[in-house]
Amino acid sequence: MAAVAVGIVTTILIIVQAFAITGIVVPVFTRGEGFEQVSTAVVVLTVVVIIRIAVSYLSEWVAFRAAADAKSQLRLGVTEHVLDLGPVWLASRNSAELTALTTRGVDGLDAYFARYLPQLVLAVMVPLSVGVVILTQDLLAAVIVVVTVPLIPIFMILIGMYTRNRVDRQWESLSRLSGHFVDVVVGMTTLKAFGRGRAQAKRVQVIGDEYRKTTMGVLRISFLSSLVLEVLAMLSVAMIAVSIGLRLVEGSMTLEAGLLVLILAPEVYLPLRLVGMHFHAAAEGLGAAQQMIEVLEQDPPRSGLDTDVPDLAQSTISFRQVSVSYLGRDEVALDGLSMVIEPNSITALVGPSGAGKSTALALLERFIDADSGSVEVTSAQGRTQVLTDFQTSAWRGNVAWVGQDPRLVSGSLLDNIRLANRSASEEQVWAALETVDLAHMVRALPEGLATRVGEAGRVFSAGQTRRLALARVFCQPEAGLVLLDEPTAALDAATEQAIAGAIRELARTRTVVVVAHRDLLISVADHVVEISTAVAR
């Protein structure tokens, strides 16, 4: 809206300014008039200048401010939506690329919001209205404008279509070449270990040269469109100027009309040229925006409205012919699974890798939806509800989860163990650590529970991390359903024994579903469900 208002005012200013300048130059030059006779025109021009100052401040400020706000909205929107889509979706994506998209990709939109869009409005309004003014003064110039202006977008589209194919063809090799540098930087330690570190700078040079040549090949073509645009625009102005000159010599035109048209003609082409100038940068931003929209259009796992989740320790959960396919793949992750999870017991899911054990668990954590079939929850009171009727967040509040590759988040050890239950007491935390056999390890740390962990924090082994994640479960007594994905992987035999005992203990008050590989863990389960339907990979 603001852009349209700016467009209208700008158009009027351009036209009034042209009349004012003509009104000054022509009388002074042709009739030798003095300053007094043209003073009105000078005053008009001064007013135009003052309004122009205000308009340029406002339009620039508003455009960039709007861009900043829009970018912020997109950044947060995409980030939040990615978390709503859940970790299973995220695992199907390259998270470094997602980060780049939400930071660098969003920044690319500056050119689109702040430059391209406002210019696009001007590019529609100015040529039309200024063209009409030219028509009232000089038919021939108007004809030149009418013929050439539409040629500009047509040529640009034609060249764009022609170059797109060539650019697309180069794209893969381009992105591979540009990825090489990052790959070298990240893998430098490995390269150095094999005595290949010193050679890399040279290699980056070679690949960089190749990248430059390929890119220049692309640019040579894509800059063509702006070449055509500039040449068309400037040659049209030149043609108009020459034709005016020739008719003035013949005496078939007034100088007023001639000068006015000469001042206005470049104004017709200016916004078109600027649109062309900002088009490439804007296209880059739009490409990123397109990817973000694709992310935003993905549906997160369905969330119902029911926040009243029954006590899952006392509830029976039934899978009826549940099938799930991998995100973006035709392969089936879970094929027609039917099973019953009995309350207050341990159900072990076993089967070859790739059969869908983790998928079944992700379904229960509401990280994904089933494509067909249903999961039903029957409470102790005999009320049966469909899993997706529950609000996702309320459901997760009643479920404790330890995934296949648990992580410690940035913060203190205490924060990490209380991650799912901020109100857990220190006693509960120590009891939980005792259960997972880590209390003595934590006590030996100089800063104990206050030890910083996660990125840039203290590093623990995969086995210790897993046990710390398990400790979370014991701090979350209100969660009636406990989901564990291979909780004893990367543990030695003695620890495995202790963990299996702790899980047995858990099942006294809760319903436990565990993905199990190892015999010991399977042996403590009350029920074993064999999942082997899908093709093992």
Add this chain to the structure above:
Amino acid sequence: MSDLRRVWQVIKPRRGQGALSVLLASLSLACAIGLIATSAWLISRAWQQPPILALSVAVVSVRALGLGRGVFRYSERLVSHSAALRGLTEIRSQLVDRIAIVAPSGTARLRQGDAMRRFVDDVDTSSEFGLRTVLPASSAVVVGAAVVGLVSWLLPAAGIVLLIGLLVAGVIAPWVTGAVSRRAASREVHLKGQLSAELTSLFADSEDLVAARADGAEIGQVRALDESIRLAERTTAKGMGLAAAIGSAAQGFALIAVILLAVPAVTSGQLDGVNLAVVVLIPLVAFELVTTLPAAAVWLAKSRASSQRIVEILDAPNAVPDPSNPADLPQSAVRRPYLSVRSAAVTWPGETEPAVADVTFELPAGKRVAIVGPSGVGKSSLAAGLVKFAPMTGEVALCDVPITSLTGDRVREVIGYSAQHGHIFDNTIAENIRLARRDATDEQIVAALERVRLGTWVASLPLGIETRVGQFGAQLSGGQRQRLALARMILADPPIAIFDEPTEHLDADTAAALAADILTVMGDRSVIYITHLPYGLELADAVVVLGEEGGSPYASERTVVGS
């Protein structure tokens, strides 16, 4: 020397290319201004109805200038972009040169997302400094001088007015933008580095956070950073608005001032009436020279901040410098080296406490020693110290030559190192293994894959060893990655091989099988096998235990390898 100047020394175009870019950009701008000036003269003169021949030069010039604008601009963009890409390659290769010297200790303190932002975005930003700041500024100076000269020749006072106007729009406006947005633009660069780091860990930790419903707090941090960025950008927007207003005022008032000077000059005969339109219309187009300069000033501020972040990497200290007079190893001994480690300690740069201390063991040729102990006790630091990736003290000698007197490269020729998170490159399986030995044939690569039990798997792939493994080995399972790393080591075949936690993240059966392979496939080579898991220890000739449970985190040696 300022950081930006240092980076500029690296990225600046070769003299010819830079000068050519400025020349072409100037010609292009001059054509645009010349077109209007010549047209104004043409129609003024035409009105006087001279013989048509008097106009022919102007007619031809107008057409040529109309064509020149686009053609010069096209050539300028090709030359300047090529120069910028050359600069990009230069700065990248310098960075890689430095990292090759200081990695891993010199860059270990950067958070992953932040490091990526430096290597990608900051490098890109500063590599375009020439294109976005130097080029527009230089061509504005060249053409601005020419235009002011032309107008001064016609009417000296008008020339001075135009000069003042251009200086206000081209110097003061960008300066004001800089003053308003310099801090904001540089804050923005730093904040975006933080945001990138924050998002990287948020996405990495998302499973645990979402499952625990704790993602809200983390998003809160992202939200706070985002808000700071938004405010910084709004401040920049204000600067851009101010610059536009100042530019617009300079142009408008220059136009009015020129008119106020030119009208009496025509009356008094000082200015030929034919040139009145020329003098009046030039201010309308000449300011195109300076409209991009405020943006150039913002780019200057960003380039400064980015350069600072790049220079921090270029200046990353080398914690393990090579000796100035390196010793060499006796050639005869290198094939069957004897490693002796006495009271060794490793302290990472910037830390006061050693990561590991007081380690003593002997590794005779062809023996296998396992180094075990809980995580965090410093096993990986010990390995890093042994291959001169981290500073090590104590008496550590290879064939009786202290490793402090050897270069890092020389030590690593003898001691091979497979890190816990060995990097898998976005390339083919063959190239990933071949980096261990450049001249390896396909047959040798296949043989190495077979020895790590990946032969069948690779044979089942449609493209075999030419299969690409995806970014950071995304297409591989954890076990496959570790086995690829092992295949590298087999191919490199160093006299001593260190394996750091190769069985981490593997399930027990896979781990046991891999551990057994590691301790057997290296033949008569010496092996240092680092682990906190119990697999494969029975195959080692000796076990060194670091950090007794519950005791001091430092080493207590239990077994000494006998020869």
